[in-house]
Amino acid sequence: MTAATFIVLLASVSAVLCNPTTQQLLANDLNVLNYALALERLEAKFYADYLAGDTHQNDFANFGGGVTYNYIKMIGAHETAHVSALETTIAAYGGQTIPECTYNFRDSFSTPEQFLAVAQKLENTGVQAYLGAANTIFNKTLLTVAATITTVEARHAAFLQYVSGVNVPVYPFANYTLNQGRDGFDVPVGPAAIIAAVSETTFLVDCGAIPVPVALPITLNPAVPNPLQSALDANDIVTLNYALTLEHLEDKFYRTYMDVFTQEDFVNIGLRAYDFISFQLIRDHEKAHVDFLKGVLQSVNAPAVEECTYDFKINLDGDRQTAFRTFIATATIFENLGVSAYDGAIKSITNKVYIQAAASIATIEARHAAYLNYLNVSATSVQSGPFYANGNPFPANTDTPLEPADVIAAAGSFITACPTGSTPTAPTVLFIQATNTTSSPLTTTTTSTTASPVTPTTGSGSSASSVVIGGMLAVACVVMALL
Helix, strand or coil, X not given: CCHHHHHHHHHHHHHHHCCCHHXXXXXXXXXXXXXXXXXXXXXXXXXXXXXXXXXXXCCCCCCXXXXXXXXXXXXXXXXXXXXXXXXHHHHHCCCCCCCCCEECCCCCCXXXXXXHHHHHHHHHHHHHHHHHHHHHCCCHHHHHHHHHHHHHHHXXXXXXXXXXXXXXXXXXXXXXXXXXXXXXXXXXCCHHHHHHHHHHCCCEEECCCCCCCCCCCCCCCCCCCCHHHHHHHHHHHHHHHHHHHHHHHHHHHHHHHCCCCCHXXXXXXXXXXXXXXXXXXXXXXXXXXXXXXXXXHHHCCCCCCCCCXXXXXXXCCCCHHHHHHHHHHHHHHHHHHHHHHHHHHHHHCCCHHHHHHHHHHHHHHHHHHHHHHHXXXXXXXXXXXXXXXXXXXXXCCCCCCCCHHHHHHHHHCCEEECCXXXXXXXXXXXXXXXXXCCCCCEEEECCCCCCCCCCCCCCCCCCHHHHCCCHHHHHHHHHHHHC
């Protein structure tokens, strides 16, 4: 980068951020964390109270038995881990955690049916809350953290919805009461509405004010030459096409094999008859995702990548049950890959509307993945039924974000050829780097990391302040003042 380019970029950044807005952004991100913390504490306490003393371990005879109870214990552990992670992160970013509330869950534990109903509502509300706040987060690291928690909340909700439907056809990604997931997209709900809904439950007995984060617009100064915004816009288009590449893969996969396999195939390997309908819903969701992404790209006059040709490695000429099991096992791979892909790419998106839309798709992919994990169907064998499976709907308390290059490599093993201009392309991460160095404020990141997503990096060349809005921006402001 030339010195002249650096000065232009520095001017763009300082024109936008060298004002009180910088502090507002940091304060608002901390409000987002505390808002999330209030909801996570509610969930964690709900499960802790229910699980205390193991008095309910025999309540789920009609809902999957001990397997269900053990997974509920795992959900409780996840919510406790979310609380701890958020408290640690708030402290690392120099903030103060809000006071804890006291709770009364009243008759929520009176029957297993009542517990499952309330648990579903809390988990689905958590999904809606994180999605509604996604467009208020400025810091890229925090955005990824939030994404990886949100998709786990969606996995929890899918599992709880599925086990609640042992005797009735309830589908794990279509909660019609909450209008969640009916058409392939979860519904974001803004913080004010979430706080009002939580208050109406009367679970909060004594609670202070819960912060209400807002979406703070970052408006670039039109008087300053600004190559930064055009670069960010172009990268958003690459990211949308990257997502479309993966959705094309899933869409073609389900369209192909849902025309081959029937409800009888599901029953023959010990699954429920209406699991066939769940797979039809998944097929329809993936088609909706393709149509949505193509529509967004068309709306900004950007070319959309086309469908490639694929080899899904399913032998329809051999044993039918083996082919069918391979179909479900491959679907499980695709849905979990989709979750990690969206969680890993969300930091590449700048447009707030796109961020929220991508997150709303990611949580549906997570619902699919949890359901398929729980079915636990492999290409060579299957358990006697989903409630005797060893598949974990939610393998960890946060999902693992994958870098686009890694996702493309994994998906590429099923892609045989792509039309000209539709070869999978990895987006980069363009962001205004808030560090205590004097490097360019426009930074491109494509490398992966094994560091914890909630703990600021403290290794060589950086410190905890490297992820706090301020250090680099302060340097930029000083430099521009001297210029």
